[in-house]
Amino acid sequence: MIELGKKVVVTGVPGVGKTTVINGAMERLAAEDIAYKAVNFGTFMFEVAQKENLAADRDEMRRLDKAVQKRLQQAAASGIAAMSGDANIIVDTHSSVKTPAGFLAGLPEWVLRELMPDIVVLVETDPDQILMRRLSDASRTRDMEGSRAIAEHQEFNRAVSAAYAMYSGCTVRIVRNENFLLEQGIDDLVSVLR
Amino acid sequence: MIELGKKVVVTGVPGVGKTTVINGAMERLAAEDIAYKAVNFGTFMFEVAQKENLAADRDEMRRLDKAVQKRLQQAAASGIAAMSGDANIIVDTHSSVKTPAGFLAGLPEWVLRELMPDIVVLVETDPDQILMRRLSDASRTRDMEGSRAIAEHQEFNRAVSAAYAMYSGCTVRIVRNENFLLEQGIDDLVSVLR
Amino acid sequence: MIELGKKVVVTGVPGVGKTTVINGAMERLAAEDIAYKAVNFGTFMFEVAQKENLAADRDEMRRLDKAVQKRLQQAAASGIAAMSGDANIIVDTHSSVKTPAGFLAGLPEWVLRELMPDIVVLVETDPDQILMRRLSDASRTRDMEGSRAIAEHQEFNRAVSAAYAMYSGCTVRIVRNENFLLEQGIDDLVSVLR
Numbered sequence: 001m002i003e004l005g006k007k008v009v010v011t012g013v014p015g016v017g018k019t020t021v022i023n024g025a026m027e028r029l030a031a032e033d034i035a036y037k038a039v040n041f042g043t044f045m046f047e048v049a050q051k052e053n054l055a056a057d058r059d060e061m062r063r064l065d066k067a068v069q070k071r072l073q074q075a076a077a078s079g080i081a082a083m084s085g086d087a088n089i090i091v092d093t094h095s096s097v098k099t100p101a102g103f104l105a106g107l108p109e110w111v112l113r114e115l116m117p118d119i120v121v122l123v124e125t126d127p128d129q130i131l132m133r134r135l136s137d138a139s140r141t142r143d144m145e146g147s148r149a150i151a152e153h154q155e156f157n158r159a160v161s162a163a164y165a166m167y168s169g170c171t172v173r174i175v176r177n178e179n180f181l182l183e184q185g186i187d188d189l190v191s192v193l194r
Numbered sequence: 195m196i197e198l199g200k201k202v203v204v205t206g207v208p209g210v211g212k213t214t215v216i217n218g219a220m221e222r223l224a225a226e227d228i229a230y231k232a233v234n235f236g237t238f239m240f241e242v243a244q245k246e247n248l249a250a251d252r253d254e255m256r257r258l259d260k261a262v263q264k265r266l267q268q269a270a271a272s273g274i275a276a277m278s279g280d281a282n283i284i285v286d287t288h289s290s291v292k293t294p295a296g297f298l299a300g301l302p303e304w305v306l307r308e309l310m311p312d313i314v315v316l317v318e319t320d321p322d323q324i325l326m327r328r329l330s331d332a333s334r335t336r337d338m339e340g341s342r343a344i345a346e347h348q349e350f351n352r353a354v355s356a357a358y359a360m361y362s363g364c365t366v367r368i369v370r371n372e373n374f375l376l377e378q379g380i381d382d383l384v385s386v387l388r
Numbered sequence: 389m390i391e392l393g394k395k396v397v398v399t400g401v402p403g404v405g406k407t408t409v410i411n412g413a414m415e416r417l418a419a420e421d422i423a424y425k426a427v428n429f430g431t432f433m434f435e436v437a438q439k440e441n442l443a444a445d446r447d448e449m450r451r452l453d454k455a456v457q458k459r460l461q462q463a464a465a466s467g468i469a470a471m472s473g474d475a476n477i478i479v480d481t482h483s484s485v486k487t488p489a490g491f492l493a494g495l496p497e498w499v500l501r502e503l504m505p506d507i508v509v510l511v512e513t514d515p516d517q518i519l520m521r522r523l524s525d526a527s528r529t530r531d532m533e534g535s536r537a538i539a540e541h542q543e544f545n546r547a548v549s550a551a552y553a554m555y556s557g558c559t560v561r562i563v564r565n566e567n568f569l570l571e572q573g574i575d576d577l578v579s580v581l582r
Contacts, residue, residue, distance in 0.1 A: 070363070096359070101313050101386055102367030105359040112360070119489050156366070159356035162547035165484070165493040166500070166555060167360060169458070172544070173490025192489055264557070290553070295507050295580055296561030299553040306554070350560070353550035361554060 005084040007115060008036075008193060009170075011095040011106065011161075012123030013153050015134040017177045017185075021123055022090060024186035025193060034194060037083065041093035041106070045076035070110060077114035090193070091115070095122060095157035095164075098145075103156045107164055117170045119192060120161050123185070125177050127151040199278040201309060202230075202387060203364075205289040205300065205355075206317030207347050209328040211371045211379075215317055216284060218380035219387055228388060231277065235287035235300070239270035264304060271308035284387070285309070289316060289351035289358075292339075297350045301358055311364045313386060314355050317379070319371050321345040393472040395503060396424075396581060397558075399483040399494065399549075400511030401541050403522040405565045405573075409511055410478060412574035413581060422582060425471065429481035429494070433464035458498060465502035478581070479503070483510060483545035483552075486533075491544045495552055505558045507580060508549050511573070513565050515539040 012018035022038060029036055046058055049072050055061035064072070083089055094106040107115065127150035134144070145153075161172045173192050177185035206212035216232060223230055240252055243266050249255035258266070277283055288300040301309065321344035328338070339347075355366045367386050371379035400406035410426060417424055434446055437460050443449035452460070471477055482494040495503070515538035522532070533541075549560045561580050565573035 096356075099365055102315075102365035103356075103359060104365045105356075105363065107360070108363040109361050110363075121490075152368070156352070156356060158544065159353045159547045159550070160360055162353070162484075162491075162493075162544055163357040163360035163551040163554070165491060166357070166495070166548055166551035167497050169493065169496040169498075171487055171490035171492045174540070290550075293559055296509075296559035297550075297553060298559045299550075299557065301554070302557040303555050304557075346562070350546070350550055353547045354554055356547070357551040357554035360551070 005086065005088040006119070006193070007081065007084045007089050007091065007117045008119045008121060009091045009093060009107065009115075009117045010121045010123065010189070011093060011157065012177075013094075013130060013150060013157065015130045015137065016123050016125055017133065017182070018092070018123045020182065021175065021177050021185050021189055022092060024182065025189040026090070028186060028190045029193060032194070034088070036088045036090050036193060038090040038092055039080055039083070041076060041080070041091055044080060045072050048072055048075045048079065073108070074110045074114055077111040081115050088193070091117070095120070096153070096160050098153055103153070103160070105160050105163075109167065112164060112168045116168050117164075119171050119173055120164050121189065121192060122154075122157055122161060122172065122174045123177050123189075124154055124157075124174055125179070127154065129179050199280065199282040200313070200387070201275065201278045201283050201285065201311045202313045202315060203285045203287060203301065203309075203311045204315045204317065204383070205287060205351065206371075207288075207324060207344060207351065209324045209331065210317050210319055211327065211376070212286070212317045214376065215369065215371050215379050215383055216286060218376065219383040220284070222380060222384045223387060226388070228282070230282045230284050230387060232284040232286055233274055233277070235270060235274070235285055238274060239266050242266055242269050242273065264302075267302070268304045268308055271305040275309050282387070285311070289314070290347070290354050292347055297347070297354070299354050299357075303361065306358060306362045310362050311358075313365050313367055314358050315383065315386060316348075316351055316355060316366065316368045317371050317383075318348055318351075318368055319373070321348065323373050393474065393476040394507070394581070395469065395472045395477050395479065395505045396507045396509060397479045397481060397495065397503075397505045398509045398511065398577070399481060399545065400565075401482075401518060401538060401545065403518045403525065404511050404513055405521065405570070406480070406511045408570065409563065409565050409573050409577055410480060412570065413577040414478070416574060416578050417581060420582070422476070424476045424478050424581060426478040426480055427468055427471070429464060429468070429479055432468060433460050436460055436463050436467065461496070462498045462502055465499040469503050476581070479505070483508070484541070484548050486541055491541070491548070493548050493551075497555065500552060500556045504556050505552075507559050507561055508552050509577065509580060510542075510545055510549060510560065510562045511565050511577075512542055512545075512562055513567070515542065517567050 049055040049061050096103040127147040131147050165172050175188045243249040243255045290297040321341040325341050359366050369382045437443040437449050484491040515535040553560050563576045
């Protein structure tokens, strides 16, 4: 039997420290000779758009027709799934994205169907901690929102991930990235990825 | 490229003031020359049932065989989707309906598949405010339930809407209709519909 | 018209007293001459695995290839659905199972599609009561978790059940099994099953 690679989707609201936790876990796993390839869904999708001469930058991609975007998402999902044929994959993306029109699912049906992830990880922490991290991150300009709105976003992420679990059979694992406890968060993610 | 009309589903538990917010938003949009047609899903479905001589009134429709109801729902969804070919549509319906057998999804898979909404709006407010509005509305007899049950219903609506987001790719937007702040609620809905 | 049997899925986290409530309800219904057959999903699935000589015990079944497990789940769902042709069925299973890799949906898409339940019941109670019941149940060794983790599990169960409602059109009914109020819980379940 051919052992296929694991497909683990790692998600979290902006400012929760998702990338820090992923990088920490990748280092730890590399030291144990467990190879994971990390792929950013948005970047991968943009590369597909570039190859097809559909967009020169990400803003252009966002302005593409809805049906074209859908096709690009599907192509990205299928490309990432193909990569897992000979590697374990971490897909760095969002459970949902907050837009002016509301929460948008990061893994809609046509993405899930192609990707069929094994695990969806939600990196979470206290909304107030997230707020403080956003306030102290001068390097990015983010639309500001209060703790209550952040809590609402995290709750929506859990709900939409439950729908992912129903549709794809993936497990949904919450990994907490608390202040002063980054190592604990990394440990948790490593235990899921190992 | 043919610009298709927006399909916006507006939902909310009984007593939250959904219709008031919709009517206010429609007026405001009309003044801006943005045309929306509002369709009540239940009414539209009943008209389909009448045309097929399946039901003379709504009670009769509710007593129809489950498979027939399903077909009627699907026909209604597909009819409404067709209307959006030359108009923006607001679909007035429920995220979920509370029945003696539990919460029933307002947009089950076979409806979503035909309708493919762009946005699902949840009109919400504090459960206690909803309770008071129901108590003071003498014009309707409603099954009474306490604030906690209303809170549970609103939470279920969020969860099931997350599933709608996964399956159809729609966004999910919460619009609050707080006491004394109706204009704010209307503003929010207008900004989504504009 | 052939009146098909009801398919009611009854779920609840370990220690909530699901089986006690089911047995109480079955007794009450038998006294009213309403016949229900109770099927444990895991047991039924294991019997399918045995018939196909795929597993001699449940541990072996759990170690089967993921694709084989999926096929067995689907076969079990379709077998149970067939039973409902001439009986009302209670399916005893979990909304989600807590695994080291996270929450796993008890009724993933391929199970739902075959089973198409009418109602999914969530037997719930206060997380602290569940904790105490687990602590005092010496007959089973369970992985211990605190009240907060139990609350999180129950919340995930609600969210994933909302996805079941979207996909299959089933209703989702919460039945509480509070300390000292077992009869009330049984009454509630009976009213759903009657």
